[in-house]
Amino acid sequence: MKKDTLQKRTKISNDIMYYIYTHIETHIDIEELSFDLDVSKFHMHRIFKEAFGKNIYESIKSIRLQKAANLLLTNKYSTISEIANLCGYSSQSSFIKAFHHRFEMNPKAWKQGGYKTYSSRILQQSQKAMLSTASFNNLTPTIVKMPIFESFYIRNKGYNVNVKETWQKLQTWLLTNNITHYKQIALLHDNPTITPLNECQYIACIVTQEHQTLSEERLPRFKISDGVYAKFDLQGKHGDMLKFIHWVYHEWLPKSDYETTTKPSYAIYNKNNFLSNDNEFDLSFYVSIKY
Incomplete structure (x- = not known):
């Protein structure tokens, strides 16, 4: 495939996804x-x-249902009908049917605690997450307004599969282009607390901080959304991260009085566990919120 054709197709697919969100x-x-x-x-x-x-x-349906699953926990005073409308469903009955098909329970059962059972099954898909003993109850976020980031990226299907190899490819690209000032960002198109890990879209991103023209660009670009985010600073090992994301969505958010939005969450690495010798990370995790 010609380079210009590949770049055009990539841009179209990214523009479609951005429009959906x-x-x-x-x-x-x-x-x-x-x-x-x-x-x-x-x-x-x-x-x-x-x-x-x-x-x-399928993507539109998946994103709407992810949003609904979160709103059922954070919008304590909204009716199921109101949440259905917020997620683009024209009728409550069609929403309940779609929700039951995806999560194997109706919205009411989900709201009353069924989400914990469903989510724990996904957590069990990661052996490292199950072995994690990390606790996050003492973590307190700061509320920040983040700018748009224009990134180069490689998309990886699956939260656990091949992520290390994806970051190694980006590291090779950085070294080849002599880029020394940059941010490493992991963006989660899908919420891994409610999406099977092998189906999650994990996006490994590089935001360059150097004003330079990169020759023979191989990597496509897209923009990471600006907005208001809750920022959590944490350190740990790989399995701790998935456990932390579960805590954010199923413990912190429901108690916080904030709502999340359809904007994907992301992590900015100070130390990337997929590239470090000790498999440890140091990062800031950003969850899009509104009040």
Whole structure:
């Protein structure tokens, strides 16, 4: 495949995903989207599935249900019908049916504690997370406003599989291009507390801090969203991270009075456990919130 064709296809797939995240509460018109991107619906569906492993409609449904699963915990005074509307569902019955199909229980059961059972099954998919003894109850976030980051990236399907190799490829790219000032950011398109780990979209990103023109760019780019985030600073080992994310979404958020949004969470590394000799990390984790 020619380089310019690959870059164009990557940009289209990223533009589609960005549009979905920013319009998830509304009716997403695929006809209108294909017109805006100046590409046929057939071509748009094909390149999106090549990039993300599932079609556009499946992604819209998955993101809406992830948002609903979180809102059921954080919006204590909202009815199920109101949450259905917030997530782009036209009727409560269609929402309940879709939710039950995804999470094997109805929204009411989820809200009353069923989420802990479902989430614990996902946690068990990671042996390292199950061995973690880390505790996060004393962690207190700071609330920050973050800028847009324009990043180079490699997308990795699966939270645990091949992530180390993905970061090694980015490290090779940095060394090849003599880039010395940069940020390493892990962006989670999917919430690993409610998405099977082998289905999670893990995005390894590099944000360069040098104003330079990179020749023979091999990596595609996208923008990490700006906004208001809860920032958690923590250190630990690989298994601690997944356990921490579970704590954020299922312990801290429900008690915080904040709501999360559809913007993906991300981590900025001071020390990347996938590249360190001792497998330890030092990072800041950002969760998009509103009040």
